[in-house]
Amino acid sequence: MSIKNWPATERPREKLLQQGVSALSDAELLAIFLRTGITGIDAVSLARQLLSQFGSLKSLLSANQQQFCAAKGLGEAKFVQLQAVLELSKRYLEQQIQRDTVFTDPATVKRYLQHAISHKQREEFLLLYLDSQHRLIKTESLFSGTIDASPVYPRIVVQHALAHNAAAVILAHNHPSGVAEPSRADRSITERLVQALMLVDIKVLDHFVVGDTDVISFAERGWL
Structure with missing residues (x-):
């Protein structure tokens, strides 16, 4: 079943808006980043598979380009997006402590x-x-x-x-x-x-x- 057909309270985006980002699991947060799944697999299920494949969220986020892009459902565009998100988070916090x-x-x-x-x-x-x-x-x-x-x-x-x-x-x-x-x-x-x-x-x-x-x-x- 497509995520669009899930109850609103179970869809990651709607859940984030209603309950706040801390209410989401690692897989749900990753699914929002992925945006879409692959043929036969919705984004949340794909996210769970990726977390299982890499062993942890940390291992996925710290994977090098070759490791990251070799995983099903990922690729160079997603790798670039992820690096940008990580750097934005780092710079945001650095500016907070600079202020x-x-x-x-x-x-x-x-x-x-x-x-x-x-x-x-x-x-x-x-x-x-x-x-x-x-x-x-x-x-x-x-x-x-x-x-x-x-x-x-x-x-x-x-x-x-x-x-x-x-x-x-x-x-x-x-x-x-x-x-x-x-x-x-x-x-x-x-x-x-x-x-x-x-x-x-x-x-x-x-x-x-x-x-x-x-x-x-x-x-x-x-x-x-």
Whole structure:
């Protein structure tokens, strides 16, 4: 049966308008993005098949062009659309944290970081450079590495923070495993960075570790 023949309360678009976007499942949201199904399969059923094929929404969203376009019902046009949607979301949240003092709303920073790096298949280390009022100067991806680790060099962090005239920084990196819990290595490199940046009078406000569904804050844990 075509989605057009479903009860209005079950159609993804109508459900979104009536109940809000948070009421929709991953498959329903993906179906709205797909717009149409394929021969013999409606958009919601196709979305469910794709989520099953890729294993998760994160895996689908982070798939490279070849992987994405090889799936039935997808293709280059959909890949381009998806990349545009992801980048729009990232820029929207970045503009939100640029507008105000970053540290007045850590929840927005967490949402931004999830959009920016939670889907990355390799570990990536970000710095958010802040001025003396803790307003965002720039976000920079400084290091990226293997699936399990990203090499972080304090000397390079200090050089870049000084180059951006930062008064403070926020550190962030993702765990491609999806588990946000900080490791001993995460705590060790944070201590080294705090000490290195302290020598040039730059304060580390927080270090966020980003997983699939959670973002851990060192400051909230009392580690900074």
